[in-house]
Amino acid sequence: MAGEPEDDCLFCKIVAGQVPATVVRETDTTVAFRDINPQAPTHVLVIPKVHYANAAELAAAEPAVAAGILREAQAVADEDKLESYRIVFNTGGGAGQTVWHAHAHVLGGRGLQWPPG
Ligand code: 5GP
Numbered sequence: 001m002a003g004e005p006e007d008d009c010l011f012c013k014i015v016a017g018q019v020p021a022t023v024v025r026e027t028d029t030t031v032a033f034r035d036i037n038p039q040a041p042t043h044v045l046v047i048p049k050v051h052y053a054n055a056a057e058l059a060a061a062e063p064a065v066a067a068g069i070l071r072e073a074q075a076v077a078d079e080d081k082l083e084s085y086r087i088v089f090n091t092g093g094g095a096g097q098t099v100w101h102a103h104a105h106v107l108g109g110r111g112l113q114w115p116p117g
């Protein structure tokens, strides 16, 4: 059920400490950890502790938690001393989403092209 931990969800397992991750920040409602396959010098995933399939579902159900993801993205950028960075929410398989637990990619530390392709 949305909002409840899902048995088969990798990111719910990271939240529960059942799968190891390099955690860089944690709040009451979010966890931020380094992506296992980084696409930039800084590549951190910021996730809600609650399970929703994507960012839009999270924002509809728990807008304060969704806003917290954006605050935490800025905090990650501050900690890594990034002047510029990108926040990406891949939503749907055609956009590259592979983990069905809402997450923001925070990317920085190198030049980032726009449009991204
Ligand atoms: P998506 O493709 O769904 O937007 O992003 C999922 C991200 O999770 C990918 O960038 C992928 O590298 C990352 N990822 C997948 N499995 C793990 C894992 O076990 N640990 C960590 N830290 N990241 C993971």
Ligand code: ZN
Pocket (backbone or CB within 6 Å): 005, 006, 009, 010, 011, 012, 013, 050, 051, 052, 100, 101
């Ligand atoms: Zn989950």
